[in-house]
Amino acid sequence: MSPSTPTVPTPSAAVEFDVAIVGAGPAGAAAALEFGGRGVRVAIIEKAVPPRYKTCGGGVLRRAMSLLPVDVREAIERECLVAELVHHSPNLRFECRRSQPIVSMVMRDRFDHVLVTAAQHQGAQLFAGTTVTDVTFTRDRVRLATNAGEINARFVIAADGVNSIVARKTGRPALRGVVPALECEVTLVDHAMVPFMVAARFDFGLVPAGYGWVFPKRNHLSIGVGTTHRGAANLPQHYQRYLEQLGISDIRHEERHGYMIPCRPRARMFEVPRVLFAGDAAGLADPVTAEGITGGILSGQLAARAILAADFDDEAVRRMYQKTLDAALLSELRIARWLAWVVFDCPRLRAALFNRHGQRMSELMTQIVTGETSYSAAVRRPGHYWKLLRAA
Numbered sequence: 453m454s455p456s457t458p459t460v461p462t463p464s465a466a467v468e469f470d471v472a473i474v475g476a477g478p479a480g481a482a483a484a485l486e487f488g489g490r491g492v493r494v495a496i497i498e499k500a501v502p503p504r505y506k507t508c509g510g511g512v513l514r515r516a517m518s519l520l521p522v523d524v525r526e527a528i529e530r531e532c533l534v535a536e537l538v539h540h541s542p543n544l545r546f547e548c549r550r551s552q553p554i555v556s557m558v559m560r561d562r563f564d565h566v567l568v569t570a571a572q573h574q575g576a577q578l579f580a581g582t583t584v585t586d587v588t589f590t591r592d593r594v595r596l597a598t599n600a601g602e603i604n605a606r607f608v609i610a611a612d613g614v615n616s617i618v619a620r621k622t623g624r625p626a627l628r629g630v631v632p633a634l635e636c637e638v639t640l641v642d643h644a645m646v647p648f649m650v651a652a653r654f655d656f657g658l659v660p661a662g663y664g665w666v667f668p669k670r671n672h673l674s675i676g677v678g679t680t681h682r683g684a685a686n687l688p689q690h691y692q693r694y695l696e697q698l699g700i701s702d703i704r705h706e707e708r709h710g711y712m713i714p715c716r717p718r719a720r721m722f723e724v725p726r727v728l729f730a731g732d733a734a735g736l737a738d739p740v741t742a743e744g745i746t747g748g749i750l751s752g753q754l755a756a757r758a759i760l761a762a763d764f765d766d767e768a769v770r771r772m773y774q775k776t777l778d779a780a781l782l783s784e785l786r787i788a789r790w791l792a793w794v795v796f797d798c799p800r801l802r803a804a805l806f807n808r809h810g811q812r813m814s815e816l817m818t819q820i821v822t823g824e825t826s827y828s829a830a831v832r833r834p835g836h837y838w839k840l841l842r843a844a
């Protein structure tokens with residue numbers, strides 16, 4: 453399947469759908485794909501015109517890839533079978549290898565476009581260049597006001613990202629645990645990029661309460677820094693220091709993009725009639741890795757499945773979504789938050805742990821991000837990280 457140019461229908465009068473999905477990122481596209489072939493009238497409303505740039509490292513973990521029901525190979529720029537974890541102070545380096553990709557590297561414009569195009573092929577109608585501006589309710593419908601007219605639906609899946617308009621217009625409390633990150637698309641002379649082209653690299657201990665990453669793409673590097681500290685994080689300065697540590701000086705081309713990652717589930721998100729929040733709009737990024745594509749895809753799928761399984765019955769749909777999201781993801785994120793606290797807020801403990809058990813800890817993290825195990829299985833099984841913690 454190759455991505456075709458999306459159609460841009462204009463809703464002149466109010467148009468009716470069974471489900472309106474706001475946002476054509478991984479969460480929205482994954483939700484739309486779940487409805488394929490089920491006879492459900494689905495609208496995807498997206499303010500940009502795909503393919504659009506999205507600030508993101510573009511590292512799709514194997515646990516995210518394995519959730520996808522469609523082939524996205526054409527969007528993959530590089531497959532990393534090696535993850536390199538570097539700990540500064542103490543200076544430690546660990547490598548984890550797999551025979552299958554640990555992380556598949558994409559540019560999000562292409563990746564998201566492949567997904568949303570597949571959803572269109574399965575019957576979803578894309579309203580591109582269409583911005584949702586307001587949300588109101590009738591007895592059995594949600595009304596979305598957009599810059600191109602009104603769209604009504606029996607259910608809305610809010611997959612509209614960290615600044616979710618749907619959350620704001622429905623009076624949801626602001627997200628907590630939103631962390632800043634800086635993503636830079638960097639091109640070096642060819643020979644200077646070679647050392648970075650094989651592994652997905654993660655550096656801890658340089659950025660306070662955060663980490664840096666180098667992700668190899670087809671012809672450039674995505675280099676970024678993020679911190680769990682809020683407020684004046686001064687990420688450009690940390691990024692500059694990171695480049696120095698990496699020995700990178702002669703940059704041919706660089707584009708910098710800063711954005712936010714929501715690492716704490718949204719409070720009171722199951723209380724809005726006929727609205728289900730998914731992905732960043734629901735605050736579902738992993739607090740350890742700050743990776744949000746897995747949570748986006750999984751929550752989009754679960755939201756759609758709840759609507760189908762509970763046959764559009766509002767109370768039952770929301771109950772089912774809450775239950776399945778909690779079992780599959782929220783319970784995982786609760787454990788991840790605890791681990792994130794150890795990794796980012798207790799540098800001496802982290803250093804002691806990695807000094808004594810660095811390779812095992814790195815392997816365990818690799819098992820989690822590939823889906824070979826989960827946070828909850830890791831804490832349940834003897835020999836895993838809580839035991840390591842006690843031994844530190």
Ligand SMILES: Cc1cc2nc3c(=O)[nH]c(=O)nc-3n(C[C@H](O)[C@H](O)[C@H](O)COP(=O)(O)OP(=O)(O)OC[C@H]3O[C@@H](n4cnc5c(N)ncnc54)[C@H](O)[C@@H]3O)c2cc1C
Pocket residue numbers: 474475476477478479480497498499500506507508509510511512513582583584585611612613614616617633634635676710711712713730731732733737742743744745746748
């Ligand atoms: C610097 C940085 C690096 C990151 N690196 C990674 C990484 O390597 N791997 C990873 O897994 N995650 C990473 N993330 C997190 C990841 O980008 C997000 O978690 C993921 O994009 C969430 O997907 P989503 O579908 O929920 O939202 P989004 O991808 O944000 O999509 C939301 C969509 O909604 C649209 N929209 C917004 N408002 C409206 C509106 N009013 N009307 C209509 N449409 C609207 C937007 O245009 C957008 O297309 C990173 C994030 C940042 C900031």
